[in-house]
Amino acid sequence: MSDRLPGFSTLAVHAGAQPDPTTGARATPIYQTTSFVFNDADHAASLFGLQAFGNIYTRIGNPTNAVLEERVAALEGGTAALAVASGHAAQVVVLQQLLQPGDEFIAARKLYGGSINQFTHAFKSFGWNVVWADPDDIASFERAVTPRTKAIFIESIANPAGSITDIEAISTVARKAGVPLIVDNTLASPYLIRPIDHGADIVVHSLTKFLGGHGNSLGGIIVDAGTFDWSTGGKYPMLSEPRPEYHGIRLQETFGNFAFAIACRVLGLRDLGPALSPFNAFMILTGIETLPLRMQKHCDNAKAVAEYLAGHPAVASVSYAGLPSDKYNQLARKYAPKGAGAVFTFSLKGGYDAGVNLVSKLQLFSHLANVGDTRSLVIHPASTTHSQLDDAAKITSGAGPDVVRLSVGIEDKEDLIADLEQALGA
Template sequence: MSDASKLGFDTLQIHAGSAPDPATGARQTPIYQTTAFVFRDADHAAKLFNLQEVGYIYSRLTNPTVAVLQERVATLEGGVGAVCCSSGHAAQIMALFPLMGPGKNVVVSTRLYGGSITQFSQTIKRFGWSASFVDFDDLGAVEAAIDDDTRAIFCESIANPGGYITDLDAIAKIADAAGLPLIVDNTTASPYLCRPIEHGATLVVHSLTKFLTGNGTVTGGCVVDSGKFDWSASDKFPSLSAPEPAYHGLTFHETFGPMAFTFHGIAIGLRDLGMTLNPQAAHYTLLGIETLSLRMQRHCENAMRLATWLQTHPAVAEVTYAGLGSSPYHDRVARICPKGASSLFTIRLKDGYDACVKLVDSLDLFSHVANLGDSRSLVIHSASTTHRQLTEEQQVAAGAGPDVVRFSVGLEDAEDLIADLDQALAKASA
């Protein structure tokens, strides 16, 4: 393929990482549904296991179909490499795994998906890790939360559920000053709307399940490495800067340079955690990415139409969509997400919790599911579902209070969606 740096996004989303199959000439990337791969000879096998040669050993580690997806997502994000895994939650653990250790902490935004809040506030404690939750609009609070045991800063580019846009440039400056990697979950934006590496992110994580696949068929995750962080600048990241006993003292950063994190993610992360993405799921995601730009344009257009209509509805107290001029995050759209503010936003109903439940139950075209980024329009009452495990204070801080309903606007005719909302709101406020 031609030099990727000279090709446009629409071209790369179709061609990056792929070529006609050398054995058959198949133009679409085949599904390599195999567990293992035959070695040429004993010497070839030894070199692969010693990380002296790149190739395929076992599909828990590497697979040709998954490899194409990794290169495509990395290219679209402007990274040097990527590691795909079984889900977005797996990607978050994979991103932290080489960085953390017992007693270490990560500074995270309060505006996160409810499952991520639980993962950071509860689950990672079992590894001896901890998280400090901070409002990332308060830059002083972010700086104050960093201590000698902090090993990363984590946020979402466009936060789920409210569609809030994080000032990535400002957070990246804080991370750089502290000598810490910035990890950005770019699921809601996708690389079409936002490229966090261009704003200073070290690592980008995705739930492939959402916009990248775009059709609600598979679960998957991905960690993209910018290749720009100096893992040897301090002694904070020994997994990457110190000799690795499992590979006879090999030092990942010294050996692999900008690709150190990516190789560690495969050789250690996938080897030992086993959070593998299956090749059929990778194939579906590759198909979805081919139309990413077209879908995101329509998602954003429809979301703007619906948000504009909803902000004038008498039953609605507030609409959080950053694309609206009334949003406090509107000024960040042009700088962080210049092609649109995504399809995700929330509304707050004047009649509270019960009205939210009635609204969800009264919609016809909107599917009531715990997902986002589908071609279909989706709705959920986060306080009673995805954020149910949180306290009301945590729900409000995350933008998922009891009187809030979240929408992921799909690709349908906008007038049909508005008509569905109109009848459902009438029933909810009756």
């Protein structure tokens, strides 16, 4: 190719991949092996000492996974990436590098219910404390900062309501506090929003959702923007201090602008062990090749469905940033001009019972706990994904008792609307 930078669709197909040098296979092979042979004793020692890059053991790295990592890093505009077993695993590995027992991180209240549960309960056993802030009130993030704050965590498009977060404004707060901004970009995908372009230092995804796109493989990924100086102030000893496991190497000093991705691999993935299987990496890579095509269809369908629901007499309100009347429409125009995503919620006039009844009447929409599939999906969050929250927290997170969440797929929009019409009528 020429010196021009490849476009997004080209990167989605080609980034990180080359024909297999041994067989000539054009598709990235599935390297379904646990471990790799060393050239000699010196080669083995250099790999274990972080003096050379290469393959040791699939828990730490694998050639199939490496193509996936390079591809997502390219799509997000990062310096390096690390693939792991799930989106939840990505969050654990990221925060393990940043937080010591007793430390705090600030998180937006509007998050996926599983993340709220993980942050509130599971992380307590590590001594990590979450402080909640309101993404509609940027000043609440500033007020939440303390000397123990080590990171800020937000979603670019919040699950389940589909609201758009003002990444640049919260990035300004993070810069002032001297902490990294972590953005979960799962619902947007880099096709709609690239958080690094707006000030994010770390991006995470559930690869299970739109990047994989077919509801057939679990995975997560961490992307290092290469923008944060981990050596300042001694806040992040995992990166700035000598690592006894590696003969005193300082990761920031040795690896520069991809030191965080290295730390996640050699300190997080190595010891916590949430490895992504090479087969799942292969499946997700295949999904990413059609990401631009799928995401545009998802968004076009979602807008048509939202417009239909907004005019239905049984519907009390629709929360979709792609509607001109929506409170997040201006942010959607700024951050996601190609479309406001495919996941949104609407409220039914009949309340909790109406929501439960609707999901049981739909036929084309699958009732299950996932988003980002080619198929259209539906769930009643208050009785499922957000059921562990109290009523006030459900409402705050956009999952009140009358709320139904849709993940709009790539079917014909007329068929999706017809299915909603018969279910609402019933």
